[in-house]
Amino acid sequence: xxxxxxxxxxxxxxxxxxxxxxxxxxxxxxxxxxxxxxxxxxxxxxxxxxxxxxxxxxxxxxxxxxxxxxxxxxxxxxxxxxxxxxxxxxxxxxxxxxxxxxxxxxxxxxxxxxxxxxxxxxxxxxxxxxxxxxxxxxxxxxxxxxxxxxxxxxxxxxxxxxxxxxxxxxxxxxxxxxxxxxxxxxxxxxxxxxxxxxxxxxxxxxxxxxxxxxxxxxxxxx
Numbered sequence: 195x196x197x198x199x200x201x202x203x204x205x206x207x208x209x210x211x212x213x214x215x216x217x218x219x220x221x222x223x224x225x226x227x228x229x230x231x232x233x234x235x236x237x238x239x240x241x242x243x244x245x246x247x248x249x250x251x252x253x254x255x256x257x258x259x260x261x262x263x264x265x266x267x268x269x270x271x272x273x274x275x276x277x278x279x280x281x282x283x284x285x286x287x288x289x290x291x292x293x294x295x296x297x298x299x300x301x302x303x304x305x306x307x308x309x310x311x312x313x314x315x316x317x318x319x320x321x322x323x324x325x326x327x328x329x330x331x332x333x334x335x336x337x338x339x340x341x342x343x344x345x346x347x348x349x350x351x352x353x354x355x356x357x358x359x360x361x362x363x364x365x366x367x368x369x370x371x372x373x374x375x376x377x378x379x380x381x382x383x384x385x386x387x388x389x390x391x392x393x394x395x396x397x398x399x400x401x402x403x404x405x406x407x408x409x410x411x412x413x414x415x416x
Contacts (some may be wrong), residue, residue: 199258202251203254203255203258206247206251206255206258206259207258207262209242209244210244210258210259210262210263211262213238213239213242213244214235214238214239214262214263214266217232217235217266217267217268218266218267219267220267220268221268228334228335228336228337229269229334229336229337229338229339230267230268230269231268231269231270231290231304231307231338231339232266232268232269232270233290233307235263235266235268235270236270236271236275236289236290239259239263239270239272239275239276240275240286240288240289244259244263244276245259245272245275245276245280245286245289246276246280246286247259247276248276248277248280248281249280249284249285249286253277253280253281253369256276256277256280257277257369257373259272259276260272260273260276260277260370260373260374260377261373261374261376261377261380262377263377264373264374264375264376264377264378264381265377265378265380265381265384266381267381269304269337269338269339270289270290271289271290271291271292271304271308272374273367273370273371273373273374274289274290274291274292274293274304274312274367274370275289275290275291276370277366277369277370277373278291278293278312278363278366278367278370279291279312281362281366282312282319282355282356282359282362282363282366283312283319283321283355283356285355287309287310287321288309288310289308289309289310290304290307290308290309291304291308291309291310291311291312292304292305292308292310292311292312292324293311293312293313293363293367294311294312294313294314298313298343298346298347299342299343299346300342301332301334301340301341301342302340302341302342303336303338303339303340304338304339304340305329305340305341305342305343306329306330306331306339306340306341307339307341308324309323309324309325310322310323310324311324311327311347312355312363313349313352314360314363314364315349315352315360316360317357317358317359317360318354318356318357318358318359318360319354319355319356319359319360319362319363320349320352320353320354320355321352321353321355322347322349322351322352322353323351323352323353327343327347328343328344328345329341329342329343329344330342330343330344337378386410387401390406390410
């Protein structure tokens with residue numbers, strides 16, 4: 195299988211990197227935050243057309259966008275916006291988008307900042323406008339802000355956007371999560387490699403010590 199990017203895909207990745215360059219470090223004053231939702235980045239991705247890559251180019255290209263954005267230290271709803279929504283409803287609603295798990299009673303990722311929520315209700319998928327829906331933040335050490343509904347929302351007001359698409363939602367949620375994890379893992383690898391090159395002990399970079407090299411090799415094999 196040819197795993198090399200095409201010229202068009204390389205241009206897409208370069209464009210994403212150019213657009214997201216200013217978010218490669220945490221904004222001033224938030225360096226120690228567990229999570230920081232970057233609404234300005236979400237808007238930049240939407241304005242640049244990157245959230246529609248799956249619709250305009252294909253889902254592989256959408257996954258490349260998600261992987262690139264997921265390497266950043268700030269949070270967006272990139273997986274839901276670029277992969278899940280386009281496959282389920284054939285469109286990209288205003289983000290951020292929260293993907294509701296289960297009956298929605300538990301804390302949900304990005305719920306507190308979401309403009310829309312996608313949820314499976316029976317066999318169908320519905321889109322809930324979050325305007326006026328009250329949420330409560332939930333403390334978390336994860337890289338995304340979490341919240342729960344202050345009270346059960348009126349799902350009868352939600353728009354059915356995917357008839358018999360509940361299974362499709364779950365399948366593409368997994369794809370989106372896989373792409374996000376791949377991006378985060380790539381960023382973690384790059385950060386670790388840079389650290390063992392620059393951190394010195396006894397006058398030597400720690401990456402030159404055999405014990406560190408063995409552990410890095412083990413992690414690479416996993």
